[in-house]
Amino acid sequence: GEDVEQSLFLSVREGDSSVINCTYTDSSSTYLYWYKQEPGAGLQLLTYIFSNMDMKQDQRLTVLLNKKDKHLSLRIADTQTGDSAIYFCAESPLKAAGNKLTFGGGTRVLVKP
């Protein structure tokens, strides 16, 4: 079945760039997503990339997709304390009816002042 892996934890200083990595196994993925979850809250969609793209930029966020290696990354420029949260990558396999998402375990990002 599908599997999505992420590193558990990332610590970064305020103002630096953060890079969160994700690997997935399903080569038929159509969309790949990044969601942010703050303590006790639901998931906030940050950005997504279609599988025929290799890069997408949205303000401070840059998504890179290496389809050959099945590797996805999210770069946050000028990281702020408000960026401290858990970040989930998720894939939507082509064959899945209705676009159900498979999530990684999440990367906890801690931004130090």
Place this chain on the structure above:
Amino acid sequence: GAGVSQTPSNKVTEKGKYVELRCDPISGHTALYWYRQSLGQGPEFLIYFQGTGAADDSGLPNDRFFAVRPEGSVSTLKIQRTERGDSAMYLCASSLNPSGVGQETQYFGPGTRLLVL
């Protein structure tokens, strides 16, 4: 506009009891999803509705779990004979059109945190 809403935000129940969790999707969204998130893990798919019908219920863990969406809008996730292992955050999401390019993005509600004692 209003996002996805879920009630209650927290539910504490005793082992063996029955619970209902409610989800109000974004108005006009045809697709509705339920996910379960255990502590320290990512969300796991439970069930997906397209309109009133459950198009994919492959994620429901057993027959104690059931969900309905009788009018194609609000959905209720029902758990019978709750067990301590059912304790988790239950998340609902909706999307405009799961088959439409650019319309399949899922927007999540704040979740219902269920604790079974």
